[in-house]
Amino acid sequence: MNDRYESNATLDEIATRLRSSRRVILTTHAKPDGDALGSSLALGLVLDQLGIETQIWYMPPVPAMFKPLLAGMDVRLADGSHLPDPDYDDLVVVLDTGAVPQLSHIYPWLETRTDHIIVLDHHIEGDVGVADMRYVDRTAAATAEIVADLIDCLGDGPDRRTAEALFLGIASDTGWFRYSNVTPRTFEHAARLLRAGVDHYAIHDMSDQQHQKSRLDLMGRALASLELALDGRLAIMQLTQDDYRESGASIEDGHGFSELPQQIGTVKVSCLMAQNRSDHVKFSLRSKAGADAIDVNELAKRFKGGGHALAAGARFQGTLDEAKLALIQEVAQILGTD
C-alpha cells in the first residue's frame, strides 16, 4: 500500500475487478455536481449493460435540472436516516472524491468496508484510508475523463446515453472548456462523445438554460454591489438576506456568480459574499489561473474553509461589512500589500 494520495492500481485492474463483481454500489461527494453525477451515472449505465446489478447513492441535494438524466437508474439518497444495506459485501466505487469530509452521511458506512472500495478521482487531495484501490489522475479535467477511459477498458465504448453523462461531467468541470485544467485529451474525449451521439446543445440547455428569472434578478443585484479593492486586484460582491428575499432567489441561484468579476482585467481574485443569516456569510472565492494566481484554497483555509487552488469556499461568522474587511485584510497580506 501507498500512503500518498495517488494511484495504486491501473484502469485495467479496476476493470477486471468490476467485471468480476455481481453487484456494485456507486457513490460520490455530497451535493453532487455535473461531474459527480455524470461520471457515476456513466459508469452505472455501463455496469448495467454488463449485467452487473448497480445502485447509485447520492447525498442530497441533487440539482433538479439533472434529475431527468437519472431516469430508469436505481438511484437512492443517503441522508441521516438512509444508508446502503449494512450486510452489503460486494464492490463499492467512490467517484470524484477520496476525501472523508466530502463523503458526509455515507462515510460511516464506507468506513467499515475499505477493502471493498475503489476510488476514482482527479482531485489534488484525498484520504488514502477511504479505499484499498485507487486511481487518481490529476491531469484529468474531470472524473468523467477517467471513467471514459475505464469504459474503454470494460468494453465497446460509450453508447449515446453514457456519452451524454460523460460529456456533462467534462463540460461542467471545465466551465465549458475555458478553465486551465483543459488538455488536448479533454477535447479528444469531447469529439468522441459527440461522435457517439451527444447533443451538446441539449446538455448546455439542461445545465445553463433552465433557471428562473429570479436568478438573473439576483445576478443584477450582485453586480450592483460589485466593488474593487487593492488596486483592482480583489473584486467583492455582496448579497444580503434582503436581496434573496426580494428577488425570490435561493442561495443555489447564485451558482457561478463569483466568476463574473474575472471579466475585469485587473482582477486576480474575486469573492461572492452571500448572507445566509444576519451574522453568517458564505464566501465563494475564485482566482484567475496563470503564473501569478492566488491560491484561494490557502485563502479559504484562513477562514476554516477550503477547496481547490482556483475555486474555494468558506463561512464567516459576522456581518457583511466585517466579512469584507476581514477578506481585504487577508488578501492584502497574501499580496504583500498590507
Add this chain to the structure above:
Amino acid sequence: MNDRYESNATLDEIATRLRSSRRVILTTHAKPDGDALGSSLALGLVLDQLGIETQIWYMPPVPAMFKPLLAGMDVRLADGSHLPDPDYDDLVVVLDTGAVPQLSHIYPWLETRTDHIIVLDHHIEGDVGVADMRYVDRTAAATAEIVADLIDCLGDGPDRRTAEALFLGIASDTGWFRYSNVTPRTFEHAARLLRAGVDHYAIHDMSDQQHQKSRLDLMGRALASLELALDGRLAIMQLTQDDYRESGASIEDGHGFSELPQQIGTVKVSCLMAQNRSDHVKFSLRSKAGADAIDVNELAKRFKGGGHALAAGARFQGTLDEAKLALIQEVAQILGTD
C-alpha cells in the same frame, strides 16, 4: 459558374492557387470579430511562412484586446481614405463573409477585380458576384475550421502561433463550444490545436477577461431592466443613454449581454435594446436553438436588420418604450399569440 452561394472550388484547388501567388491580400467583414481576425491572421501567417508576401486589410474597429495577436504582421486599416493599391493585380482572399454589405469600405476596390478573389466562408448567405472562386462550408462552426483544413492542404499543419489564431476563431464563433453549430470536427480541431501548443486559457483571458469594471456595472443595469413578455418566452433588457454615461461604458461593453436571459427556462428569444441616441435604439436579438427556435434573422428583417437565424441585429427609430412595444408585437405575431 454557379449562381448559388456554395463552393465552386475545392480546398486543394484553392491551395494550389495560393501557392502560385507572389502576393496575397487578405480581408474580412467590417468590425472583425474573433473568427474574422483569427482565420485571416492564421492564413496570413502560413502564407508568410511560404514566402508569399501578405497584407491584411481590416475595416475598423479592431477590438483592442486582439491587437497583440497581430504583432509583426502587415496589417492595414481600410476606411474612407485608405484602400489597397489600385494597381494590385495578384490574389485577394476574403474570409468569413461573401456578402457585399459586410465588405463596406473595401467593396468598391474588390468589385474591380472579382476574377482575382477567393472567398472562404461558413455563412448561409452571401453574394456570388464577390469572387470567382468560392469555398463555402456551412457545416463549419467557424471560418477558422475551413482555414485549418486549407492549411493542411498547404503544408505541415499549424505552428503554435497559427494554432492560437485558429483556436480564437473557433472558440469565438461557438461561444466556447456551447452553440448549436459545434460538431465533432470542431472538438477534433480544438484537440489538434492544443497539441500544436495553444494555451487555451490565455485565449480565454485575452477574449473574456480584459474588460473594465464599467462593463460589469453596465451588465448590472441591463439585468435590473430585464422584463419577460409573452408568457416568459420573450426577454427584453433596456440600456438608456444614462446607463452608458453613468457607468462609463460604451456600446461595445454590452457585447454578449443579449445572451444572458437565455439562462431562463421559458425564454425563447431575447433582446438587448441599447439607446444610441434619444430616438434611436439598437436591437441585439438572440434565439435559443432547437426545434422551436425563433428565426431572429426573420425577426430582424421586420426592422430592416438581419444576421443569423439565432443571432441578429436591427435599428429602431423611436424611444425605448416604442421599441419595446414594437418588438413585443412582432414576436407575438411570429408566435401566433397576437
